[in-house]
Every structure is written in structure tokens, then in C-alpha cells.
Amino acid sequence: MPSIVVVGAQWGDEGKGKVIDMLTERADFVVRFQGGNNAGHTVVVGGQEFIMHLIPSGILHRGKFCVIGNGVVVDPLVLLEEIEGLKKRGIDIDSNLGISDQAHLIFPYHKALDKLKEAKVGPGKIGTTGRGIGPCYTDKASRVGIRVADLLDDELFRRKLKMNVEEKNLLFTRVYEAPPVEFDSIYRDYCLYREKISPYVISAPLLLNRALEQNKTILFEGAQGTWLDIDHGTYPYVTSSSATAGGACVGTGVGPTRIDQVVGVVKAYTTRVGEGPFPTEFPPPLMEQIRAKGKEFGATTGRPRRCGWFDAVLVRHAILVNGISEIAVTKLDVLDNSPRVRICTGYRLSGKTLDHPPAAIDRWPEIEAVYEDHPGWLTDTSEVTSFEDLPPQARRYLKRIEELLRVRISIVSVGSKREQAFHV
Numbered sequence: 001m002p003s004i005v006v007v008g009a010q011w012g013d014e015g016k017g018k019v020i021d022m023l024t025e026r027a028d029f030v031v032r033f034q035g036g037n038n039a040g041h042t043v044v045v046g047g048q049e050f051i052m053h054l055i056p057s058g059i060l061h062r063g064k065f066c067v068i069g070n071g072v073v074v075d076p077l078v079l080l081e082e083i084e085g086l087k088k089r090g091i092d093i094d095s096n097l098g099i100s101d102q103a104h105l106i107f108p109y110h111k112a113l114d115k116l117k118e119a120k121v122g123p124g125k126i127g128t129t130g131r132g133i134g135p136c137y138t139d140k141a142s143r144v145g146i147r148v149a150d151l152l153d154d155e156l157f158r159r160k161l162k163m164n165v166e167e168k169n170l171l172f173t174r175v176y177e178a179p180p181v182e183f184d185s186i187y188r189d190y191c192l193y194r195e196k197i198s199p200y201v202i203s204a205p206l207l208l209n210r211a212l213e214q215n216k217t218i219l220f221e222g223a224q225g226t227w228l229d230i231d232h233g234t235y236p237y238v239t240s241s242s243a244t245a246g247g248a249c250v251g252t253g254v255g256p257t258r259i260d261q262v263v264g265v266v267k268a269y270t271t272r273v274g275e276g277p278f279p280t281e282f283p284p285p286l287m288e289q290i291r292a293k294g295k296e297f298g299a300t301t302g303r304p305r306r307c308g309w310f311d312a313v314l315v316r317h318a319i320l321v322n323g324i325s326e327i328a329v330t331k332l333d334v335l336d337n338s339p340r341v342r343i344c345t346g347y348r349l350s351g352k353t354l355d356h357p358p359a360a361i362d363r364w365p366e367i368e369a370v371y372e373d374h375p376g377w378l379t380d381t382s383e384v385t386s387f388e389d390l391p392p393q394a395r396r397y398l399k400r401i402e403e404l405l406r407v408r409i410s411i412v413s414v415g416s417k418r419e420q421a422f423h424v
């Protein structure tokens with residue numbers, strides 16, 4: 001298997017964790033390249049559910065080396081809890097996990113700022129996960145961020161932390177009228193984290209490029225989704241990192257010539273958590289129905305996910321900006337009870353039909369989705385193990401999606417368990 005990037009082609013939660021788990025069988029390395037613990041990637045194995053926030057989903061397979069790349073923002077407390085949680089469940093971590101020395105660290109002041117910013121803007125808020133992701137990437141871009149390598153050097157760490165705490169405390173007290181944070185307690189906690197994290201620290205570019213020289217295969221695990229990408233998403237209702245395929249290079253130090261394939265993951269419908277436009281969002285009764293059947297509650301925050309019909313306009317654009325060569329369609333089973341299924345094929349805006357979305361966010365609320373209707377299959381698909389065994393209406397629905405997107409469907413998933421999916 002060549003090197004593959006797996007990305008979400010909608011607004012996150014497409015089932016990337018499950019697809020990564022499937023593809024890991026044939027990989028040697030699995031690497032997260034962006035985002036942080038705003039992600040929640042679910043894998044269900046042997047009746048047990050695992051939700052990964054920072055550690056790549058490949059960790060559940062024995063002997064696969066998992067890397068947290070330089071593009072990821074790491075909350076060390078969350079990481080250590082995740083490591084301990086997995087160890088308790090019998091997962092081997094110590095010889096299978098590497099953390100980039102260039103990854104930026106999330107501090108308590110990032111989490112506090114995330115929440116204060118959201119509260120201050122009120123109705124115009126983004127609906128973030130409150131994990132400090134945006135403020136941490138802000139510090140990275142402002143060149144004041146603290147990286148894993150800085151934490152390992154006590155003198156440097158102390159200096160950088162002091163500077164940051166002083167600067168943030170001005171913001172807390174003068175702008176947000178909030179209590180300041182305390183240098184001493186943060187410093188003490190992070191020194192403890194340093195002890196526990198240091199055995200895992202690696203250089204991601206060196207490790208991964210050496211692996212490629214030895215013909216090892218690498219899976220790049222995207223978090224969030226294309227429409228949450230800082231450049232290509234529904235800005236400003238996005239996350240603060242590059243969730244598209246290009247992020248895999250930037251966030252690991254592996255060059256684009258070493259990447260062979262990009263797999264886009266989509267749900268058979270669409271969901272979104274947080275604020276922002278959503279042209280195919282369901283009206284209330286259908287929303288409740290699909291949310292209940294699809295268990296559409298955030299894996300990280302538990303918030304109810306907004307649900308809607310499959311939007312081919314969104315995904316077509318995602319295919320373009322990621323260079324997606326094939327797609328995995330998940331949660332087909334969630335549509336099993338729908339007498340009619342709809343696909344959005346175009347956007348009507350100011351009397352014109354668009355086949356790619358507008359850049360200006362202010363135009364989005366005016367978008368009217370153009371639908372094409374298909375008969376539902378009204379059959380349980382959760383035990384189907386091949387494309388040929390799907391009900392004819394479900395096959396036609398998927399074939400139509402392929403036709404509209406002009407890419408091949410290579411994986412179909414019909415349930416949350418590892419065995420409820422098949423290659424096409």
C-alpha cells in the first residue's frame with residue numbers, strides 16, 4: 001500500500017477514525033498532522049468503543065507506529081489521560097507512539113481565552129469545542145508559541161512561559177475583566193508532564209522520511225474536515241488548522257512527492273457541530289429522526305450535531321481542493337428507514353445555479369439547495385458485506401453520488417463496528 005492521506009470532505013465527524021482503523025491493517029505508520037483534542041475519532045472493536053482525541057486511530061492495531069506530527073497542537077494533560085486510558089484497556093503504547101518535538105503545546109490560558117472570546121462575541125460565536133485550539137494556533141502564527149522541544153529545555157521553557165503568562169494576563173485583566181493565571185502552578189504542572197512525555201519525543205520529519213526510504217507505508221489521519229479548514233472552509237466558521245490534504249505535508253515534514261493517494265471520507269448524509277451555514281440542513285422532525293438513528297452527538301463535547309441531506313456541491317469542491325482520488329461513504333445504514341433520500345446537486349443564488357460554493361460567507365444564508373430525489377431502500381443494511389448485496393435503491397444512490405462527484409467509492413460503511421464495512 002502506498003502513502004495515503006485520509007481527510008474529511010464535509011464538516012468533520014465523517015467516520016475518519018473508522019476508515020483509518022480499516023486501512024491501518026496494511027500500513028506501518030499512522031500520523032496525525034493537524035488539529036488537537038477538538039477531534040474525537042471513534043473506533044468500535046470487539047464490542048468496545050474507543051474515542052481518540054490526539055493519538056492516531058491506528059494505535060488499536062498491534063505493532064503500528066503512531067505519530068503526533070508537528071502540525072498538531074497538544075494539550076499534554078489530555079494526551080497523558082489518553083495514554084493512561086488506553087494502557088488500562090490493554091493497548092500497547094510505549095513502543096508505538098512518537099510525539100513531534102516541533103508540535104505546539106496548549107496551556108490553560110489558551111483554553112480560558114477560547115471560552116472568553118466565544119462568550120464575548122455572543123451571537124456571532126463560532127461554537128468552538130473550547131479546547132484552546134484557536135488561541136494556541138494564534139500563538140504559533142504570532143511566533144510566541146511554546147513547542148515540545150522548548151518544554152524539554154527547562155531554562156528556555158521558564159523564559160517563554162513567563163513571557164506568555166505576562167502577556168495573557170494583560171488580556172485577561174484589561175480586556176476580558178477575568179482573573180489572571182498563575183505562572184507557578186502552570187510551570188509546576190508542565191514540569192510533571194515533561195517527565196512523562198519526554199520518552200515519546202521524536203523528530204517527525206526524520207522518522208517518517210527514513211521510514212519512506214525503507215518502503216514503509218504511512219497513513220496520514222486528518223482531523224476535522226475540508227469545510228472546517230482555515231483556508232478552504234466556511235471561514236470564519238472553521239477551525240484554525242489546515243484540515244485538507246496539503247496539511248499532511250506541512251504538519252509532518254513529508255514532501256508532496258511522497259504522497260500517493262488521498263481518500264475523502266463522507267457520510268451518506270451531512271452533519272455539522274457548532275455555528276455556521278449549512279444549506280442542506282434538515283427541518284426539525286427529520287433532524288430528530290436522523291440524529292437519533294445516527295447517534296449524532298459530538299464525540300468530544302457531546303453537543304447534538306446538526307444533520308442534513310448529502311451535499312454534492314460541498315463534496316465536489318472538497319474533491320478539488322484535496323485532490324481526492326477515492327471516497328469512503330459511511331453511515332449508509334442511518335438512511336435505512338427513509339422513504340425518500342435527497343442529494344443536493346446545485347446551489348441557487350441570486351437567480352443563478354452554482355455548482356461550486358461562494359467564498360463570501362454572507363452569501364451562504366441566501367443559498368437555496370437544489371435537490372434530486374431518490375426512492376429509499378427501507379431495508380436494514382447493517383449486515384451487508386458487499387456492494388452487490390446492498391438493496392438496488394441503495395446501490396443506485398451510491399452510483400449517483402459517484403457520478404456527481406466523478407470519483408470512485410472504494411469503501412462503504414454500514415455500522416459503527418469494525419466488521420460493518422467493506423471495500424468496493
Ligand code: GDP
Pocket residue numbers: 008012013014015016017018039040041042043044293294295298299330331332333334413414415416
Ligand atoms: P470522525 O471524527 O470522523 O472519526 O467521526 P466520529 O467518530 O466523530 O463520528 C462518527 C460516528 O459514527 C462514531 O460514533 C462512529 O462509531 C459512528 N460510525 C462510523 N461509521 C458508521 C456507520 O457506517 N454506521 C453507523 N451507524 N455509525 C457509524
Ligand code: IMO
Pocket residue numbers: 008011012013014038039040041126127128129130131132133134222223224225228237238239240273274275299
Ligand atoms: P473530528 O476530527 C466536528 C468544529 C467546532 C466548531 C469549529 C471550531 O472529530 O472530525 P475549534 O474548537 O476547532 O476551534 O472549533 O470546528 N470542530 C469539529 N466539528 N468534528 C471535529 O473533529 C471538529 N473539531 C472542531 O464544533 O464549529
Ligand code: MG
Pocket residue numbers: 012013014039040041042299
Ligand atoms: Mg469526530
